[in-house]
Amino acid sequence: RPIKILFTTMAAALLATTAFTADPIPADLRAMALATFKALPSTTPAVVNNPITPEKIVLGKALFFDPRVSASGVFSCNSCHNLATGGDDNLETSIGHGWQKGPRNAPTALNAVFNIAQFWDGRAEDLKAQAKGPVQASVEMANTPGQVIATLKSMPQYVEWFSAAFAGDADPVTFDNFAKAIEAFEATLVTPAPFDGFLNGDDAAMTSEQKQGLTLFMEKGCSSCHAGTNVGGNGYYRFGIVEKPSVDVLPEKDEGRFAVTNTSDDLYVFRAAPLRNVALTAPYFHSGKVWDLKQAVAIMGTSQLGEALKEEEVDLIVAFLNSLTGKVPEVAYPLLPAETGGTPRPVW
Ligand code: HEM
Ligand code: HEM
Known part of the structure; x- marks a missing residue:
């Protein structure tokens, strides 16, 4: 019995210490x-003016991983928002076109759909407005909307994917739809x-x-x-x-x-x-x-x-x-459409 009492006292003392510290x-x-x-x-959150469908997600994922969206053919969204490393590039400020160092740190693309607005200063109202930025930023992808569309239209698989994702549109391969597809994919990046x-x-x-x-x-x-x-x-x-x-x-x-x-x-x-x-x-x-x-x-x-x-x-x-580190959804690396003779060549 003394042993039992001793244990009880020790347990009580231990509990008290825990409670105190x-x-x-x-x-x-x-x-x-x-x-x-x-x-x-x-479930995947809804976004304004862009119903999310499986076809848009497939297309948006391909676009997110496709470096040919950049003028040099080197930078994809995933270069700076690497989904394998927290959705960012782990650099002080990003490196983009021609090895230029940008002015700001890249925020994560994970859960970005829940931000009231995009960028450190909130200058893009949502993800579809945001997606048009990096493509044209001279220190990021340094491309033009026209050149992006020419690149995508040169690859029949992309034209098919755009037609499936934007079935009602007379001309589905547009810069607006490019941005909407990326937004749909990004809305799935919830952790x-x-x-x-x-x-x-x-x-x-x-x-x-x-x-x-x-x-x-x-x-x-x-x-x-x-x-x-x-x-x-x-x-x-x-x-x-x-x-x-x-x-x-x-x-x-x-x-x-x-x-x-x-x-x-x-x-x-x-x-x-x-x-x-x-x-x-x-x-x-x-x-x-x-x-x-x-x-x-x-x-x-x-x-x-x-x-x-x-x-x-x-x-x-x-x-x-x-405790805010979440489970990143499994994203299978997409096979991207093959280039054709009509695909614009990379420029530096
Ligand atoms: C900001 C997505 C390409 C670097 C963002 C944000 C998103 C995003 C959603 C805002 C996140 C937030 O505000 O919390 C994309 C997509 C891309 C792309 C979809 C492809 C079309 C790139 C590339 C780079 C880059 C290639 C690096 C060269 C940055 C930086 C910011 C940013 C530095 C913060 C800029 C600022 O606040 O002024 N991006 N990004 N992004 N991204 Fe990207
Ligand atoms: C940024 C945590 C209080 C406004 C950050 C960051 C962390 C953080 C870790 C950097 C995140 C990143 O770079 O990804 C905290 C903690 C707080 C606190 C633990 C309490 C001790 C506040 C308060 C405000 C605030 C009270 C508003 C008055 C901001 C702003 C940024 C920021 C504006 C962005 C700064 C920038 O431009 O880089 N916070 N925060 N925070 N926080 Fe806080």
């Missing part, structure tokens, strides 16, 4: 979280994560550290900017609203949304970054200057909240951010 997790954590965040839907499991009612989906981190993320005020389905991507805020980060992290020449709206209030305003899969998408910020997620969180503490977060707090918040 761990930060409290509110009993109504799920309800609190559901007031701020939304779990991913279990359910442990956080969704938790929101949907599974207490065991997140560890207690992750739950403590979620609690802190809400209590400290991170979730006043990073909320909704994408835990961000939902609104615009000045980067450095309380304290301007160093010019290295926030270079002066990138004026953010000011370039879109021309309003002085929008100087250095950026879209709150969507944080799903953030553990996979270093380096961080539009400048891509920060490689360590802990450091990125600490910078947010000082720049956006005016608070020097303690190391344990940063660790717990990072644990929560890890």
Whole structure:
């Protein structure tokens, strides 16, 4: 019997220690979280003015992986939004046409469909508007809509795929339809994560550290900017609203949304970054200057909240951010249509 008592005392002591060292997790954590965040839907989300069909998805996937959409024949969407590495290129800022280094870090294409608008400054209203950008950007694909269409029309398999995806159209191979097909494919790039499991009612989906981190993320005020389905991507805020980060992290020449709206209030305003899969998408910020997620969180503490977060707090918040790493859908690498004599040659 003394042994049994000893064990009971030890167990009680152990429980007490755990209760003392761990930060409290509110009993109504799920309800609190559901007031701020939304779990991913279990089916492909609908998009405005572009009904998603299997035919559009097949075509959009081919276009996403086809480097011949770029003038040089070198860069596909997947070059900079590599679906095997978190939907981005893991570079400070992207490398594009003629080895040029672009001005901003590439955000992930995963779950981008849930952002209120696309790009760090929100200048494209949706994914179909967005898809027309990189093709023409001189530092990305450096192509023209006319040349893209000539390239696609030169390959009979593409003409067939466009005709199947846009059956009602007299001339299905257009730049608008190119963008719509890519949008349809991107809408399938949804990555359910442990956080969704938790929101949907599974207490065991997140560890207690992750739950403590979620609690802190809400209590400290991170979730006043990073909320909704994408835990961000939902609104615009000045980067450095309380304290301007160093010019290295926030270079002066990138004026953010000011370039879109021309309003002085929008100087250095950026879209709150969507944080799903953030553990996979270093380096961080539009400048891509920060490689360590802990450091990125600490910078947010000082720049956006005016608070020097303690190391344990940063660790717990990072644990929560890890619960946003989701399951990337299986994407079989597509076989692309063969070129013909009429396919425009690559240009440098
Ligand atoms: C932004 C898709 C090609 C680099 C984006 C976004 C999407 C996307 C959805 C916005 C994500 C967000 O705001 O969260 C595509 C598609 C492409 C393509 C469908 C092919 C048609 C490329 C290429 C590069 C690139 C080839 C690199 C050379 C970037 C960069 C941004 C971006 C740097 C951020 C630009 C800014 O905010 O100003 N892309 N992308 N993309 N992409 Fe791409
Ligand atoms: C970016 C986390 C608070 C607005 C980021 C990034 C992380 C992060 C990790 C970089 C994501 C990436 O590059 O992909 C946090 C955490 C917070 C917090 C943990 C609380 C401690 C806030 C608040 C605001 C805010 C309160 C709004 C006032 C932004 C904006 C960006 C951003 C605008 C983009 C910055 C850029 O231009 O690069 N956040 N955030 N964040 N966050 Fe926060």
